Amino acid sequence: MIFQGKARHPVTEIIFHCADTRPDWMARHLLTEKVAEIRRWHVQERGWRDIGYHWVVDRDGANAPGRRETDIGAHVEGHNRGTIGICLLGGYGASADDPFAKNYTAAQAEAAKQLIADIKGRTTIRLVSGHNDYAAKACPGFLVARWIRHK
Numbered sequence: 391m392i393f394q395g396k397a398r399h400p401v402t403e404i405i406f407h408c409a410d411t412r413p414d415w416m417a418r419h420l421l422t423e424k425v426a427e428i429r430r431w432h433v434q435e436r437g438w439r440d441i442g443y444h445w446v447v448d449r450d451g452a453n454a455p456g457r458r459e460t461d462i463g464a465h466v467e468g469h470n471r472g473t474i475g476i477c478l479l480g481g482y483g484a485s486a487d488d489p490f491a492k493n494y495t496a497a498q499a500e501a502a503k504q505l506i507a508d509i510k511g512r513t514t515i516r517l518v519s520g521h522n523d524y525a526a527k528a529c530p531g532f533l534v535a536r537w538i539r540h541k
């Protein structure tokens with residue numbers, strides 16, 4: 391199991407997000423630089439102590455860690471304890487019920503599936519959801535439950 395924070399909340403859920411970036415955003419930069427830019431948005435512009443997400447998945451399917459999995463994230467109001475936040479790069483202009491492939495690449499689909507499997511190997515995941523399951527937002531730009539059923 392993965393436990394978060396001092397109170398050791400067990401991690402039981404994965405929640406997907408998008409970066410709300412265009413497909414070619416920082417395209418010539420390394421993924422670590424993209425993660426650093428998102429961290430800067432969250433730390434400097436929002437005043438958080440670190441990037442809000444635990445994982446970031448690039449357009450080419452590479453992934454990089456954000457906040458440590460053992461730290462409580464900052465990605466869904468009221469649902470940060472015991473959840474892992476995964477951010478997919480892209481999603482700019484997306485609607486909540488778009489097909490996954492409208493806003494993301496096949497490599498991202500593969501990487502996201504692998505990341506889910508990896509996390510399930512470390513803790514007991516009971517639910518894989520999206521930001522739009524908890525808030526009136528488009529993020530992550532697809533219906534996670536539908537995508538999970540058909541992936």
Ligand SMILES: [Zn+2]
Nearest residue numbers: 407408521529
């Ligand atoms: Zn989100």
